[in-house]
Amino acid sequence: MTFSTEDMARRASKEIPAGSIVNLGIGLPTQVADYLPVGHAWLHSENGLLGTGPFPFEGEEDPNLINAGKQTVTVLPGGSTFDSAASFGMIRGGHVDVAILGAMQVAANGDIANWAVPGGKVMGIGGAMDLASGCKNVIAMMQHVTKKNEHKLVARCDYPLTATRVVTLVITDLGVFAPTGEAFRIVELAPGVTREQAIAATGAPLV
Amino acid sequence: MTFSTEDMARRASKEIPAGSIVNLGIGLPTQVADYLPVGHAWLHSENGLLGTGPFPFEGEEDPNLINAGKQTVTVLPGGSTFDSAASFGMIRGGHVDVAILGAMQVAANGDIANWAVPGGKVMGIGGAMDLASGCKNVIAMMQHVTKKNEHKLVARCDYPLTATRVVTLVITDLGVFAPTGEAFRIVELAPGVTREQAIAATGAPLV
Amino acid sequence: MVGRHANKVVASIEEALAPLTDGMTILCGGFGLSGNPEALIKGVVARGVKDLTLVSNNAGNMGKGLALWLKAGIVKKVICSYIGGNEDLHTRMASGEVKVEITPQGTLAERLRAAGAGIPAFYTPTGVGTVVEEGKETKEIDGRRYILERALPGDVALVRANRADRFGNLRFWRTGRNFNPVMATAAKLSIVECDQLVDNGAISPDDVHLAGIFVHRIVHVAEHENAFEFRTVRKRP
Amino acid sequence: MVGRHANKVVASIEEALAPLTDGMTILCGGFGLSGNPEALIKGVVARGVKDLTLVSNNAGNMGKGLALWLKAGIVKKVICSYIGGNEDLHTRMASGEVKVEITPQGTLAERLRAAGAGIPAFYTPTGVGTVVEEGKETKEIDGRRYILERALPGDVALVRANRADRFGNLRFWRTGRNFNPVMATAAKLSIVECDQLVDNGAISPDDVHLAGIFVHRIVHVAEHENAFEFRTVRKRP
Numbered sequence: 001m002t003f004s005t006e007d008m009a010r011r012a013s014k015e016i017p018a019g020s021i022v023n024l025g026i027g028l029p030t031q032v033a034d035y036l037p038v039g040h041a042w043l044h045s046e047n048g049l050l051g052t053g054p055f056p057f058e059g060e061e062d063p064n065l066i067n068a069g070k071q072t073v074t075v076l077p078g079g080s081t082f083d084s085a086a087s088f089g090m091i092r093g094g095h096v097d098v099a100i101l102g103a104m105q106v107a108a109n110g111d112i113a114n115w116a117v118p119g120g121k122v123m124g125i126g127g128a129m130d131l132a133s134g135c136k137n138v139i140a141m142m143q144h145v146t147k148k149n150e151h152k153l154v155a156r157c158d159y160p161l162t163a164t165r166v167v168t169l170v171i172t173d174l175g176v177f178a179p180t181g182e183a184f185r186i187v188e189l190a191p192g193v194t195r196e197q198a199i200a201a202t203g204a205p206l207v
Numbered sequence: 208m209t210f211s212t213e214d215m216a217r218r219a220s221k222e223i224p225a226g227s228i229v230n231l232g233i234g235l236p237t238q239v240a241d242y243l244p245v246g247h248a249w250l251h252s253e254n255g256l257l258g259t260g261p262f263p264f265e266g267e268e269d270p271n272l273i274n275a276g277k278q279t280v281t282v283l284p285g286g287s288t289f290d291s292a293a294s295f296g297m298i299r300g301g302h303v304d305v306a307i308l309g310a311m312q313v314a315a316n317g318d319i320a321n322w323a324v325p326g327g328k329v330m331g332i333g334g335a336m337d338l339a340s341g342c343k344n345v346i347a348m349m350q351h352v353t354k355k356n357e358h359k360l361v362a363r364c365d366y367p368l369t370a371t372r373v374v375t376l377v378i379t380d381l382g383v384f385a386p387t388g389e390a391f392r393i394v395e396l397a398p399g400v401t402r403e404q405a406i407a408a409t410g411a412p413l414v
Numbered sequence: 415m416v417g418r419h420a421n422k423v424v425a426s427i428e429e430a431l432a433p434l435t436d437g438m439t440i441l442c443g444g445f446g447l448s449g450n451p452e453a454l455i456k457g458v459v460a461r462g463v464k465d466l467t468l469v470s471n472n473a474g475n476m477g478k479g480l481a482l483w484l485k486a487g488i489v490k491k492v493i494c495s496y497i498g499g500n501e502d503l504h505t506r507m508a509s510g511e512v513k514v515e516i517t518p519q520g521t522l523a524e525r526l527r528a529a530g531a532g533i534p535a536f537y538t539p540t541g542v543g544t545v546v547e548e549g550k551e552t553k554e555i556d557g558r559r560y561i562l563e564r565a566l567p568g569d570v571a572l573v574r575a576n577r578a579d580r581f582g583n584l585r586f587w588r589t590g591r592n593f594n595p596v597m598a599t600a601a602k603l604s605i606v607e608c609d610q611l612v613d614n615g616a617i618s619p620d621d622v623h624l625a626g627i628f629v630h631r632i633v634h635v636a637e638h639e640n641a642f643e644f645r646t647v648r649k650r651p
Numbered sequence: 652m653v654g655r656h657a658n659k660v661v662a663s664i665e666e667a668l669a670p671l672t673d674g675m676t677i678l679c680g681g682f683g684l685s686g687n688p689e690a691l692i693k694g695v696v697a698r699g700v701k702d703l704t705l706v707s708n709n710a711g712n713m714g715k716g717l718a719l720w721l722k723a724g725i726v727k728k729v730i731c732s733y734i735g736g737n738e739d740l741h742t743r744m745a746s747g748e749v750k751v752e753i754t755p756q757g758t759l760a761e762r763l764r765a766a767g768a769g770i771p772a773f774y775t776p777t778g779v780g781t782v783v784e785e786g787k788e789t790k791e792i793d794g795r796r797y798i799l800e801r802a803l804p805g806d807v808a809l810v811r812a813n814r815a816d817r818f819g820n821l822r823f824w825r826t827g828r829n830f831n832p833v834m835a836t837a838a839k840l841s842i843v844e845c846d847q848l849v850d851n852g853a854i855s856p857d858d859v860h861l862a863g864i865f866v867h868r869i870v871h872v873a874e875h876e877n878a879f880e881f882r883t884v885r886k887r888p
Contacts, residue, residue, distance in 0.1 A: 019657025021864050042656060042818070042864070046519065047445045048589050050862050051818075055648045063448055063640040064576075064590035070446040070643035077852025078818040080859035081588050083595040083623075084445070084471070085527040085768075088520030092540060092769030093836065095864045097654055111543075121504065122516065124496035130520030130540045134769055164543035226420025228627050249419060249581070249627070253756065254682045255826050257625050258581075262885045270685055270877040271813075271827035277683040277880035284615025285581040287622035288825050290832040290860075291682070291708070292531075292764040295757030299532030299777060300599065302627045304417055318780075328741060329753065331733035337757030337777045341532055371780035524770070533761070534792045536773040555771045555801075564792075588857065620825065621858065 001192030002173040008141055010035045011188075012100055012171050015139055017041070021050070023091070023131055025101040025114075026069040028141050032100055042078075044096050046127040048087045051079025068127060091127070091134040099135035101128065103142045103170070105157045108204040110167045110179040112140055113159035125162075132163035144172035144201050151203025153177060153184055174198050183207045208399030209380040215348055217242045218395075219307055219378050222346055224248070228257070230298070230338055232308040232321075233276040235348050239307055249285075251303050253334040255294045258286025275334060298334070298341040306342035308335065310349045310377070312364040315411040317374045317386040319347055320366035332369075339370035351379035351408050358410030360384060360391055381405050390414045422582050423611065423632045427457035430605050430633040434463045434570060441526065441568035441601050442470040442480060443594030447641040449586065450479045451574040451607040453633070458572070459486045467491040469526070469568055471519060471593055475500045478641050484512065493566065495519035518546060523596055525566035530599025530628070535564050571601035573629075578608035579615070582629025583622040591623065598628040605631040609638065659819050660848065660869045664694035667842050667870040671700045671807060678763065678805035678838050679707040679717060680831030684878040686823070687716045688811040688844040690870070695809070696723045704728040706763070706805055708756060708830055712737045715878050721749065730803070732756035755783060760833055762803035767836025767865070772801050808838030810866075815845035816852070819866025820859040828860065835865040842868040846875065 003011065005028060013035035016022050023044045024030050033043060033054075043052040045067040052067055053074035061072040075081070090096055105113040115128045132138055142152055153170060170177045175189040175198060183205035189198060199206045210218065212235060220242035223229050230251045231237050240250060240261070250259040252274040259274055260281035268279040282288070297303055312320040322335045339345055349359055360377060377384045382396040382405060390412035396405060406413045424430045431454065434440075440458070444450035458466075459482055466489050473492045474481030481502040483489045489506075491513040497503050506512040517525070518540045528536055537560035541547055551562040573594045576587035584606065586594060598604040611634040661667045668691065671677075677695070681687035695703075696719055703726050710729045711718030718739040720726045726743075728750040734740050743749040754762070755777045765773055774797035778784055788799040810831045813824035821843065823831060835841040848871040 017652040017654040020654030021656060041654070044864070045589070047448075048592050049856075050864055051856070055646045057650050058647045061642065061645050061647060062588065063642050065588040066446070066448050066643070067589075070448070071646040072642065072644065073646075075588070075856045077850070078816055078820060078863065079856045080820050080854075080862040081586075081591055081856045082859075082862060083586075083591050084519070084523040084593045085596045086862075088523050089764075089768030089836070090862070090864055092520055092524075092538065093767050094769060095767075095836075097656075122507075122514075123498055124494065124516050125518045125546070126496040126498075127519040129518040129544060129546065133539050133542065134520070161544045224415040224417040227417030228419060248417070251627070252826070254685075255829050256619075257627055258619070262883045264887050265884045268879065268882050268884060269825060270879050272825040273683070273685050273880070274826075277685070278883040279879065279881065280883075282619045282825070284613070285579055285583060285626065286619045287583050287617075287625040288619045288823075288828055289622075289625060290823075290828050291756070291760040291830045292833045293625075295760050296527075296531030296599070297625070297627055299757055299761075299775065300530050301532060302530075302599075304419075329744075329751075330735055331731065331753050332755045332783070333733040333735075334756040336755040336781060336783065340776050340779065341757070368781045524768070528773070531761070533773050533775060534795070534797055535790075536765070536770050538770060553772075558771070560771055585857065591857075620822065620828075620860075623857075 020097040029100040103140040110165040144174040154203040227304040236307040310347040317372040351381040361410040438569040439467040441571040441597040445592035449590030526596040529565035529567035568601040571597040582626030675806040676704040678808040678834040682829035686827030763833040766802035766804035805838040808834040808841040819863030821861040
């Protein structure tokens with residue numbers, strides 16, 4: 001047994017304090033919103049929206065009301081819109097409390113790589129670097145190993161970096177882990193996952 | 208005969224193209240507005256107003272609608288309000304076409320001193336330096352000499368500078384003069400003012 | 415002597431785009447396909463200019479928006495933050511036809527904002543320790559390292575607004591705002607395509623999102639495709 | 652675990668100002684006596700803190716506004732752009748009781764904006780060749796010299812808004828906006844005094860001047876003096 005992506009999203013939602021400002025990265029992290037109680041936190045979309053609401057009802061989609069993943073969304077009462085410079089001012093200025101980001105690699109020192117595969121197609125940086133270096137608390141969500149069974153929790157990233165020494169917590173299908181500098185500390189293992197399994201799947205010391 | 212302050216303001220108004228953005232400094236330059244046809248130009252007040260209108264009718268004064276001189280004003284149709292950072296972004300970014308500023312000294316190289324008297328009470332800088340260094344066309348308005356008959360059009364300013372090499376035109380009670388680098392060029396003399404009078408009253412070559 | 419802030423409303427896209435010339439740097443508002451100046455984008459292709467440097471967050475997608483410029487072969491360089499599934503850009507980048515400079519999205523926005531606000535360069539923490547830092551000056555300030563980034567000015571900005579008055583005061587709708595305001599501030603000439611054109615005074619001074627000081631030409635375009643990238647919905651309860 | 656964005660509305664000025672301590676740097680909105688957080692300014696004197704560094708464009712005038720702090724002797728340093736006829740500041744500056752740092756108004760606004768936006772330093776043309784340049788780094792960029800200016804962050808911001816919702820989204824009225832938004836962005840803790848308090852949703856998302864992300868405490872104060880400095884009028888025709 002490991003965490004499903006739903007389990008991971010539910011687990012990640014527990015890291016979001018009530019009354020905080022949260023940016024959920026494109027893809028898996030976006031699902032975290034499904035597990036947040038109504039009114040619990042304020043979701044920030046870096047394209048210029050604070051107070052992002054759920055997807056619109058069919059027929060109410062507005063092409064000029066989207067999140068950073070270009071999905072149609074809604075805006076909650078108390079929400080606000082602003083331009084890109086203001087939006088990234090919020091991020092860079094440390095006003096966003098938590099960012100939950102997808103990742104390709106996370107190192108024991110908190111480095112994160114999540115925007116490019118060496119030798120792969122360049123997809124661009126988008127808001128990844130701003131979010132990773134600007135937010136007060138950066139949580140990474142990813143599968144523990146690649147499809148080819150390569151480590152993704154590593155001693156040192158060899159993928160192009162997004163930001164250095166920023167990740168506070170990694171949530172994977174095997175559990176929850178905290179970078180400590182030289183190692184990852186086991187915060188929690190998924191039900192049925194043994195310490196040995198986790199150690200074998202991790203490319204850095206696990207304590 | 209020399210230009211009265213009204214003459215100076217009227218003369219300065221001729222330097223403002225139709226359809227331009229203008230910032231009028233506190234004091235004498237503010238009077239220039241009285242000689243601009245309705246709708247001729249857009250007046251910018253650096254405290255956060257574009258489209259500044261005339262003083263309000265009695266009883267309609269709004270303490271939260273003032274110009275940079277803290278005088279109650281109105282806002283014209285098409286006017287807008289904004290914060291101080293945005294306002295000075297307009298100035299510093301070169302979006303204000305003309306600034307008309309009071310001055311203590313202007314040098315032949317275009318240097319301007321208008322914020323402090325050596326040894327005098329420090330009144331502060333306010334928006335003077337931003338306006339003088341940011342606006343595309345800086346026009347100085349002042350009496351040609353001090354009350355003690357000291358030169359104000361000088362070879363080199365000895366008052367604390369506001370900005371360097373920015374003034375394009377000086378309008379005084381004796382006429383209109385353009386800094387050329389080493390000298391002032393006579394653009395126009397006030398009615399009855401002789402070339403000799405102007406030369407005597409000017410602390411730099413007059414050509 | 416007439417300044418740039420008289421008679422801004424023009425009758426056609428053609429007239430609005432008349433000042434464009436080959437080799438210009440064009441700043442274009444929009445995030446993905448949202449908030450795009452669609453008619454101006456199409457009009458630039460019809461205008462027949464080439465060798466453009468395009469600054470935009472995405473440079474189009476799904477063959478739409480600025481992808482038209484890539485298809486038409488009128489772009490020599492793109493400065494953007496994200497490519498994603500934009501195949502028109504991927505193929506032209508791979509072939510070397512188009513040079514691509516990728517910058518973090520916040521740095522792109524701030525460089526444009528700086529250009530508009532007369533700030534020639536600024537320090538930022540974004541990209542420190544990454545490839546973004548390569549070839550740039552860095553400085554340690556209060557114990558943290560920062561990168562010096564330069565302002566990014568343009569010749570022309572293409573902007574989409576929801577509502578404009580005749581002076582060019584603009585309002586945007588929801589996240590259609592995105593890069594549009596900063597693009598307008600950063601260009602020598604800003605051309606606005608608006609859904610609604612109203613008289614001066616119809617927008618209250620406190621309700622202006624971008625002041626007309628940053629706008630030079632206005633063209634009214636009532637109809638837009640307003641393409642969706644991901645039309646995500648939920649069921650009615 | 653509760654974040655800073657829940658339950659922001661407090662019942663009194665006293666409660667709003669409870670976190671203040673001696674020696675703090677306080678950023679205060681307002682331009683002259685316009686757009687001042689009048690009740691918070693008075694409340695700080697009653698709060699009994701001292702040795703404050705005050706950042707404000709004017710530091711009061713005519714014995715009003717922030718002049719109260721000067722009279723009370725709770726300010727050790729003022730960072731401002733303009734003194735003018737503010738005799739309370741002139742006398743305390745002359746006596747050495749208060750240290751005054753004067754900065755150009757646009758540089759003051761930009762330093763605050765930078766602090767709020769995570770920009771530690773920026774280059775500006777303002778003040779080049781003047782006393783403002785003294786002791787500062789300069790750099791030539793594209794043939795023009797610029798001064799490096801530092802961000803100016805604060806511990807607490809005191810802000811006056813016309814309207815606030817319960818999350819802290821703010822609207823300002825006319826030129827009462829001035830420095831209020833940038834002050835709010837630049838402080839660790841932003842306290843807002845609003846003329847009107849409304850429910851979330853009462854301000855449309857596109858009509859928010861400053862998003863609630865920058866606001867931490869809100870107190871509703873219906874009555875203000877709203878002092879005039881120069882009440883200039885014209886005759887009715």
